[in-house]
Amino acid sequence: MAELLIIDGSHGEGGGQILRTALSLSAVSGRPFRIHNIRAGRREPGLRPQHLAAVRALAAICAASTEGDALGSRELTFEPGDRPQAGEYTVDVEALSGTGSAGSATLIFQALLPPLAVAGSPSRLTLRGGTHVRWSPPFQYLSDVYLPTLARAGFRAQLDLHRWGWYPAGGSEFAARIAPSTGTGEAGALSPLELDERGRLLGVTGVSAASNLPDHITERQAERADQRLPARHIKAEVALERPPAQGAGTVLFLLARYEGAVAGFTGYGRVRYPAERVADDAADALDRYVGSRGAVDPHLADQLVVPLALAPGTSTYTTGEVTLHLLTVAWLAPQFLECNIIVEGDQGQPGRVTIGR
Secondary structure: OOOOEEEEOOOOOOOHHHHHHHHHHHHHHOOOEEEEOOOOOOOOOOOOHHHHHHHHHHHHHHOOEEEOOOOOOOEEEEEOOOOOOOOEEEEEHHHHHOOOOOOEHHHHHHHHHHHHHOOOOOEEEEEEEEOEOOOOOOHHHHHHHHHHHHHOOOOOEEEEEEEOOEOOOEOEEEEEEEOOOEOOOOOOEOOOOEEOOOOOEEEEEEEEEEEOOOHHHHHHHHHHHHHHHHHHOOOEEEEEEOOOOOOOEEEEEEEEEEOOOEEEEEEEOOOOOOHHHHHHHHHHHHHHHHHOOOOEOHHHHHHOHHHHHOOOOEEEEEEOOEOHHHHHHHHHHHHHOOOEEEEEOOEOOOEEEEEEO
């Protein structure tokens, strides 16, 4: 068995990302690890329902043995017992954690994708939890930004949203079909990605959605976006949606399509937070991206690292902002995989990422 890797969970961003990334990388590589100081930088440290569900979901696909997989635990040992096994899996945050939760099902999907993509056969997932939760990508970001970008490197997956889930009620469900990818050959072959230039803006679309709230909220969010974007000579086509859900929630998601890239920007509603502020959050993020020269938006920059570290050759991309999340995953991935990751640029500034194998 490979040597046990010891990880300080307080390193870098100090939250759930370092745990989910380690789980994904361990399942792919077979290398066991022990992580301490889990989520040490958060108001409620230790494993929360979303993180516990991720541990158990990743353990299921590689027959891993675990110690410390309990709510509130600040230390975890994870030892894969087999290569990732393709199949049909249901990942229910509430069921896996044993408590009600709107834990992000989208973040768990991102942890499961790399190991299942290289498992050799197709997999089908049913994921339940939260699809539209603060501090995590909404479902539309996965379907319209994350997966289309990874498809250019050979990763193939399809998503179907059955039910939306907001914080704190959860109750979402979406299905994922993951096709096998390989490092060689023609069918399903992984390949390096080069994304240094985004090209000309082709258009901006969006969705203003709310559940169990007055109709004027979605309308005000869309109207605010319409007021903000013309300053950049952009006119967005924003659709209004009122999806049924267990709880109440609201979101504005903006999708920017360029000749060479796609990028997504999100504003989430919360109690006593005006609809106009929700729209401003998404519009401000889009504005910063438009004003930068990076091809990849700051969130996608860290989300690409693990999948591209599995592809042969050398991948490169630029981003308008080097984030602490990016620096954290770039530090962690080479400890599990034989890859070299270089991040050029200081935190908070534009940068360029090179990932080589």
